[in-house]
Amino acid sequence: MIEVEELTKHYGRTVAVDGLSFTVRPGRVTGFLGPNGAGKSTTMRMILGLDGPTRGCALVEGRPYRQLRDPLRVVGALLDATWVHPNRSARSHLRWLARSNGISVRRVDEVLEVVGLTAVANRRAGGFSLGMSQRLGIAGALLGDPRVLLFDEPVNGLDPEGIVWIRRFLHRLADEGRTVFVSSHLLSEMAQTAQDLVVIGRGKLIAQTSTAQFVRDATEDTVRVRSPQAQRLRTLLGGRARITDDPVHGALVVHGLEPAAIGELAAAHDVVLHELSPQRGSLEEAFMQLTGEAVEYHGHDDQAPPDEPPGGLRQ
Amino acid sequence: MTQLAVERIKLFSTRSPWWCMALALGITVGLTAIIAANSNDEFPLTVQATQFAHTFGLYVIMVMAALAITTEYRFGTIRATFQAVPNRISPLVAKAVVVAVLAGIVGEITAFASWGVSKLLQPDMTLALDSANDWRHVAGVGLVYAVGAVLALAVGLLVRQTAAAVAIILVFPLLVESLVGLIPKIGTDIQEWLPFQSASNFVLGGPDLSGRPTDAGPPQMDLPLSPWGSLAYFTAISVALLVVALVVTTKRDA
Numbered sequence: 001m002i003e004v005e006e007l008t009k010h011y012g013r014t015v016a017v018d019g020l021s022f023t024v025r026p027g028r029v030t031g032f033l034g035p036n037g038a039g040k041s042t043t044m045r046m047i048l049g050l051d052g053p054t055r056g057c058a059l060v061e062g063r064p065y066r067q068l069r070d071p072l073r074v075v076g077a078l079l080d081a082t083w084v085h086p087n088r089s090a091r092s093h094l095r096w097l098a099r100s101n102g103i104s105v106r107r108v109d110e111v112l113e114v115v116g117l118t119a120v121a122n123r124r125a126g127g128f129s130l131g132m133s134q135r136l137g138i139a140g141a142l143l144g145d146p147r148v149l150l151f152d153e154p155v156n157g158l159d160p161e162g163i164v165w166i167r168r169f170l171h172r173l174a175d176e177g178r179t180v181f182v183s184s185h186l187l188s189e190m191a192q193t194a195q196d197l198v199v200i201g202r203g204k205l206i207a208q209t210s211t212a213q214f215v216r217d218a219t220e221d222t223v224r225v226r227s228p229q230a231q232r233l234r235t236l237l238g239g240r241a242r243i244t245d246d247p248v249h250g251a252l253v254v255h256g257l258e259p260a261a262i263g264e265l266a267a268a269h270d271v272v273l274h275e276l277s278p279q280r281g282s283l284e285e286a287f288m289q290l291t292g293e294a295v296e297y298h299g300h301d302d303q304a305p306p307d308e309p310p311g312g313l314r315q
Numbered sequence: 316m317t318q319l320a321v322e323r324i325k326l327f328s329t330r331s332p333w334w335c336m337a338l339a340l341g342i343t344v345g346l347t348a349i350i351a352a353n354s355n356d357e358f359p360l361t362v363q364a365t366q367f368a369h370t371f372g373l374y375v376i377m378v379m380a381a382l383a384i385t386t387e388y389r390f391g392t393i394r395a396t397f398q399a400v401p402n403r404i405s406p407l408v409a410k411a412v413v414v415a416v417l418a419g420i421v422g423e424i425t426a427f428a429s430w431g432v433s434k435l436l437q438p439d440m441t442l443a444l445d446s447a448n449d450w451r452h453v454a455g456v457g458l459v460y461a462v463g464a465v466l467a468l469a470v471g472l473l474v475r476q477t478a479a480a481v482a483i484i485l486v487f488p489l490l491v492e493s494l495v496g497l498i499p500k501i502g503t504d505i506q507e508w509l510p511f512q513s514a515s516n517f518v519l520g521g522p523d524l525s526g527r528p529t530d531a532g533p534p535q536m537d538l539p540l541s542p543w544g545s546l547a548y549f550t551a552i553s554v555a556l557l558v559v560a561l562v563v564t565t566k567r568d569a
Binding site: 050052066079082088099100102140 | 321325330394396400
């Protein structure tokens, strides 16, 4: 369980996180979604006590992180897979982490086995590929067998195989009753991974809801209909639904009517249909719609770059 | 105790400390050997003179101590450290202890190796460790290395960057402390109270400097503090700087 209350972080005059409140429940994978620069990493660092909040607080299992004894046994986190000394072996890296929280050396070999790094355990971490580094970071998060897990952009830069592996892995952790909190700026990825979503933009909460609900609320389902008797069909449907034209397919797009109802109506009036296909609203569209106002760094197609360098702020 | 073990694992699971220790030993003993080989009746070798080169090793050891913390910032492992132990003080104090003890051991090995090499090259010179002062000249090197390591660690913790920390650690004792003496009137008064002058006074200074040739070794200074007083002063400055660094580190974002 993670509880964030009125969390606020200022960097000089920039407000990175602005009065953020949400709760992450155990037993589910909760996605932490927002455009780049929305304040996801800053929020995670504050949850872990690395950065001090300007206002507000974050509680993990009911207590501020800095008051936890042997915190690695309560919270496992992977914020950045590159936080490893390149000349230290994977095993040495985990060994000092384990020792600091009174975790046995046997557990180090166990987690190396879990993430599949046993064979390269004694190789220097600097020579690891991104995927291997991510696995090492996850091994570090799992060391203390914690009830709460935080991952910041865990699939960034991974190959499809690695992405599927992480996705399955996160679900297994949640199924074991743990609290799993995963950040990403990729909505499509989160839609397949997370059951709940915390969506933020410009440091403010936009939505906290289940992924399914988020998609339902934010997108509109439509039906595409093609018919040689398009004009007649338009008149028939006119009274019951809003109709727009699909310029690409030369078809009608019906808003607010189920495909079955359209089919039955057409049959009753002997209208021939060439196509009757339900269109699911795209998740990306929903996301853009919601966070469009809250994007920190817009792309400019035809303008000179803005004065401030993009990415000048830490995420 | 746990944190001491952690910091020991961290330090010894990378290669740079080993290189620094070997370099400190090699450069100091090597220079001492040159000094010893070139001494004669005109420039006689004394117990003090076997330790003239100890400052070279001191700088290398201080670089090692600073690297112990700046590399943690460079590679982000400091965040893993603070994640594992959020109070921040205990891992950093443990690191200071581990680095200081290691520096002390290297200092003693370096000092006695320098003395031994000198004795080997000039068996006829009187290099016996007869008095408490003789012992201080040799065994004192380890103490200065240990305290210097704490000072360097504090600097590293404050500036958090290898390049800046190393620059400060080298420029301050090598340039600032000697150039301050050029300020008219008050220059030498200030110089007497600078930390590395005190460190040097502890190792090389003594109640009776009459036996030492004036044109050999580092410039002699007549400091207001006794050798042991100088060590206490050097230690106080280093510990005070470490306390400041610890307070600053607990306050700021990792």
